[in-house]
Amino acid sequence: MALKTRQEYRAALASLRPNIYKFGRAVTDVTADPLTRRVVESHSRAYDGAHDPRRCELFTCRSSLSGATVHRWNSLCVSADDLVSAARFKREMFRLTGTCTGGACVGWNALGALWAVTFEVDAVRGTCYHERLRRWALEAEEAGWMVAGALTDAKGNRSLPPASQPAHYLRVVDEDSGGIVVRGCKAMIAGVAASHQVLVMPGTTCREADRDFAVAFAVPRDAEGLTVVETRRPSDGRELEAGFDVPETGITQAFLLFRDVYVPLDRVFLLREPEFTAGLIRYFTANYRAGIGACVAGQGDVMIGAAVLMARANGLPGRVFRDRLVEMAVNNETTFGLGVGAVALGRPHPSGVWLADPLTAHVNKVLVSRLPQETRRLCQEIAGGVVETGCLPSSADLDSPEYGLDLREALAGAVDGETRARAARLAEWLTVGAGVPGCMHGGGSPDGARAVIRSLLCLDACAELARTLAGIDAPVPEPEA
Numbered sequence: 001m002a003l004k005t006r007q008e009y010r011a012a013l014a015s016l017r018p019n020i021y022k023f024g025r026a027v028t029d030v031t032a033d034p035l036t037r038r039v040v041e042s043h044s045r046a047y048d049g050a051h052d053p054r055r056c057e058l059f060t061c062r063s064s065l066s067g068a069t070v071h072r073w074n075s076l077c078v079s080a081d082d083l084v085s086a087a088r089f090k091r092e093m094f095r096l097t098g099t100c101t102g103g104a105c106v107g108w109n110a111l112g113a114l115w116a117v118t119f120e121v122d123a124v125r126g127t128c129y130h131e132r133l134r135r136w137a138l139e140a141e142e143a144g145w146m147v148a149g150a151l152t153d154a155k156g157n158r159s160l161p162p163a164s165q166p167a168h169y170l171r172v173v174d175e176d177s178g179g180i181v182v183r184g185c186k187a188m189i190a191g192v193a194a195s196h197q198v199l200v201m202p203g204t205t206c207r208e209a210d211r212d213f214a215v216a217f218a219v220p221r222d223a224e225g226l227t228v229v230e231t232r233r234p235s236d237g238r239e240l241e242a243g244f245d246v247p248e249t250g251i252t253q254a255f256l257l258f259r260d261v262y263v264p265l266d267r268v269f270l271l272r273e274p275e276f277t278a279g280l281i282r283y284f285t286a287n288y289r290a291g292i293g294a295c296v297a298g299q300g301d302v303m304i305g306a307a308v309l310m311a312r313a314n315g316l317p318g319r320v321f322r323d324r325l326v327e328m329a330v331n332n333e334t335t336f337g338l339g340v341g342a343v344a345l346g347r348p349h350p351s352g353v354w355l356a357d358p359l360t361a362h363v364n365k366v367l368v369s370r371l372p373q374e375t376r377r378l379c380q381e382i383a384g385g386v387v388e389t390g391c392l393p394s395s396a397d398l399d400s401p402e403y404g405l406d407l408r409e410a411l412a413g414a415v416d417g418e419t420r421a422r423a424a425r426l427a428e429w430l431t432v433g434a435g436v437p438g439c440m441h442g443g444g445s446p447d448g449a450r451a452v453i454r455s456l457l458c459l460d461a462c463a464e465l466a467r468t469l470a471g472i473d474a475p476v477p478e479p480e481a
């Protein structure tokens, strides 16, 4: 049975080798340790959704590979409807957790991109990458895995390619008849502590000299030689606190240190194929940047809710802030709707997966780097200084036998002090804390998206339209540079 319960999901995670570290210490059980249990709780809610009559239609689907009912994040998106459902699923996950569930997102998206590229490579080279990927995808859906996606390399000097600075990119360092040995670091990888597997692919286009870096594969999260360092986010360090200061959900980011990890060939989906990496990045970013508008819209929905709660707690009716709440909703629906539009304008790839329209998807990425920041600003504006200044006592202080009652009285508004403090803490977490999903660089920097838009923008065709309408007969050529 491919559908797993939260208990089965967590049991499978708990059985993995402890190779995760944070604050200098090992995490032995990710499901229970305060440093990681919140990210696991977030992802557990995806499994709950699969068994919840209100959500199962969105959280599960029929596998195009096996025909079985599977977790949606284990499926291939083979139609526009599938990708729109993926976007709605991501929005719902943000609504349920307030933040990102990278283990149910990045690896999933990488699977679709690799599905298309392995199909192309095999057609040209006669290799068997696609069949290997198909077998792994079937295993993933049967096991109901969460799969982190690892693209981003350490990168070093951004103006130099991988071959000029091999230590900063993940690469193949050795191989035998049964597999390859990889070394290097992947950075900023979301939700690894909540994942069973990691799907790895290049994060940049490789040239011929970068052959050893043009590699894609899957490994278990606890693979021998892999060390995961979960990082400290700006407002972290509170994980060990009790009380209401930290929500029960959360996201983590990790450095993945591949210290000579052996990957059996049946898990290698691309090996020294630099000429296919451009397509891989293109497919990955088109679908990812269509979907990310739904993620930030889901968090925006929660920000609207937090702003309304704060207004009410402050004794102010929603109509006082109606114009700003409407602006927040406009931002949410803009990125969500544009992403869905990119999907609708997309096309099927010969391998079967659906690819979003790149121009629309990359425009969405540019908006995603801006609009949620404005939504955050509006949430803070409505909520008041208690959310922004950091002048919000901890839950432990509210419980102090010495001065807790005085603090509660001071914090009370139209509701009691603890209720107002809880709403404020959530708004703070969403707008300046660990709940911020990183929409500026998540899924790639906006400049990368602008570069794609520039390349797809046909200035000559636009100039021709204008020339005709202006009644200009003579050509108006581009001046020589």
Ligand SMILES: Cc1cc2nc3c(=O)[nH]c(=O)nc-3n(C[C@H](O)[C@H](O)[C@H](O)COP(=O)(O)OP(=O)(O)OC[C@H]3O[C@@H](n4cnc5c(N)ncnc54)[C@H](O)[C@@H]3O)c2cc1C
Pocket: 102, 106, 149, 150, 151, 152, 155, 158, 159, 160, 187, 188, 189, 190, 191, 203, 437, 438, 439, 440, 441, 442, 443, 444, 445, 446, 447, 448
């Ligand atoms: C919340 C969050 C979650 C993420 N999750 C994942 C994940 O799960 N998996 C994953 O693989 N990655 C993940 N990432 C990483 C993300 O893909 C990268 O942050 C993104 O690709 C940008 O890379 P960078 O941070 O190294 O920025 P940089 O490459 O350092 O870029 C910084 C700036 O310099 C510009 N720049 C860079 N190189 C050049 C150049 N050669 N010429 C001109 N300008 C340049 C960029 O456009 C940008 O404006 C995540 C990021 C965030 C913020």
